[in-house]
Amino acid sequence: MRVVICRIHLKLRDIEFRATFDGVYDYAVRILCTYKRTSIRAYYRLKLLLFPGAKTTWSEKIEFIKMKSYRPIPVYRVLDRQGNVINPAEDPKLPEDIVIKMYKSMSLLNNVDKILYESQRQGRISFYMTNYGEEASHIGSAAALNNEDIIYGQYREVGVLIWRGFTLQQLVDQCYGNKDDIGKGRQMPVHYGSKELNFITISSPLSTQMPQAVGSAYTLKNTNQVVVCYFGEGAASEGDAHAAFNFAATLDCPVVLFCRNNGYAISTPIKEQYKGDGIAARGPSYGIHTLRVDGNDVFAVYNATKLAKEYAIKENKPLEIIPHQMIVLPTDLPSEIKQWTTNDYPVMKLRYYIEKRGLWDEDKEKEWMKKSRNDILNAFNAGEKKLKPKWTEMFNDVYKDIPSNILKQQDYMNKHAPYNKYYYSDLGSNPDTG
């Protein structure tokens, strides 16, 4: 023991000289003044603390660190393309009802998209964002969380809401901004939100949810809740993304930063969005534990989110998960991407799995498809027929208490509206349809 301490002592002196000569490490010299056990620990800390903010060592060889100096971060998966579990230890062994709920939610999502996207193309609603190819990301992550965990979405996370119990009618009512929309017809289509389900209302400007999510996570420190912040790889180009990463790390916030990487920022491919080993590689550089996951594999996303949540709560630290989805956004796809799309469709992968487990068959599929389509169409037809909100809704909620200037406006409108009945039907009906 004594010998060991002596040797450490010598090394300590060596470093002490170096530190003194460099003249910047008062701190180092100070902690070297004692030779007790704490100083041995301090030595190890010191050895790595030669530079402010960097735990590293000296090098006498000039050498660039290149992109290829590191091994790219591997992609974690549970299932292969045919829905077989590759490593049995990684099988989350979810009960039958959960797996079926997963499959049903994922395939339902796809049907919701078909109808609402078509409705946007026909001009019935002004905006829509599809979730095709992102089903496993939504459902895998949602299933690993509780409804108490706070969700900050971007605009392609409707699966998380569906999993939490948001109804089809609520979805359609929001997209149509009708009188039953819980958002009172204020927000653009797909800007869902639900306080009861802890899903923060979607905000249009890109990436603003990221620092906000970190702020919410800050308030959840030392609780059993986490914040999950979804964002696209394109959104990671905004300055807000940097702020979120940095604050999440430095403030030790229990937040899971969940980057849905589908390869395209609307129509800009990733090669024009960033270089290097992607958004995943940024995690460790900010001091955030990171997992790169197959976003087409619902169990991989489930395991990753579950582990991330446990870690975030235990350690009060942020996590980054980067599922790589199927790429589906632009219509004109390069061939290698087309292949990725057809071979790795997440819903198909899960279907192979449940069929192999004997939980699903062609008849059940047909029955479910018929039912889910009917449910959506019913909600859609009902939602479209509902009246729009009454014009008086326009003046509420600008402030908590309506100030005099807005009351005056409301009063003026009250007198003005009957003057032009065609425009301002008191029933709140759509003037186009009478």
Next chain:
Amino acid sequence: MPLIRLWTRKWNGMKGFFIIGEEVAQYDGAYKITRGLWKKYGDKRVIDTPITEMGFTGIATGAAMAGLRPICEFMTFNFAMQAIDQIINSAGKTFYMSAGRVNVPIVFRGPNGAAAGVAAQHSQCYGAWYAHCPGLKVISPYSSEDCKGLLKAAIRDPDPVVFLENEILYGVQFTMSDQALSKDFVLPIGKAKIERPGKHITLVAHSNAVDIALQGAKILAGQGIEAEVINLRSLRPLDTEAIAKSVAKTNHLITVEQGWPTCGIGAEILARIMETETFFHLDQPAVRITGADVPMPYAKTLELAALPQGKDVAAAVKKLLKVK
């Protein structure tokens, strides 16, 4: 879309010009305003960027400081909020702060103002925001002629110009005069245009609100009221002289805009009229017609009620003129 034609014709031989923004190149721009430019001029002049408004606005501003003449496109001016520090604090003030040594010849352009069905965060007018700031020139065109003549002037201008287009007007076809179609057509910045002459009341508007004022004027014309409609074209400098001249003739003034009332363009015009001799020409207090003082709602009924319509203009004019 006069902008496209202007560019495809004009860019040959111009030095230092380039357009930068999200999806301006391969995707032809979110509203197809830059259609065909990338194919014709290539990567050097038409540059797609990552989604970092603050970043590419800074890059464009820096390029302008170094002597190039960038045109910086925002998918919409709502996204320019991410980059407003670069526009106001850097582009707008560098000439002054460098004691006149470094000018920033840049055009910030993109759709502004109320669009359709895109609600609170995508449907608002930034005219008053930018017009507030010395160092910037602010243009808010209405017709194809305005776009062509003023974009050309903006590109040639040695100062930073904020060029506020309108998404709804992108889809409107305007007839262009032979003069406007000619190769050398250019409009001066800071000069308004009388879109419709009249003698009973002056309606002052910019951008899509010009259309609303014209609709109002049309309704009124059927009832024997001749409204003069002034298209401001520029918000900074503001053509107070044109307004004063018109008010001296009509003795009544109403401003029409889609933006909010508080500290708005209408508020500025009314204050200026109050400060000058023109005040004494008014037979009635001047009035502002603006968007409702609430964030833009999404539902069609609410959106319609939140924006002034032609009928509202007609009603306000009749109220002011005390005509039943």
